[in-house]
Amino acid sequence: MNNYCVSLRSLVDKWLAPTLSMPARVTQVGRVLATHGRFVRLEGRTSTGPLTIVFFRHDDGSWSVFPPVPASPAMCGRLFVN
Structure with a gap:
């Protein structure tokens, strides 16, 4: 697991280096349907x-x-012993 968390700010x-004369603005917020x-x-x-980045x-x-890699189906390899 990645212990280094990168903030959106x-x-x-x-990437955009916003300034007072060239500000960055949010144009869309949403969810990816697959993930x-x-x-x-x-x-x-x-x-x-102009530059647009998602x-x-x-x-x-x-x-x-x-984008994050969607989780793929996996089989459990656990053995069940009676």
């Missing part, structure tokens, strides 16, 4: 033009630009 500062995970879409401006929340509480 630190990722926004890293029921949360996502936030942010829009900002850079020197080259951040996904992972099970450990961290945020990333990559």
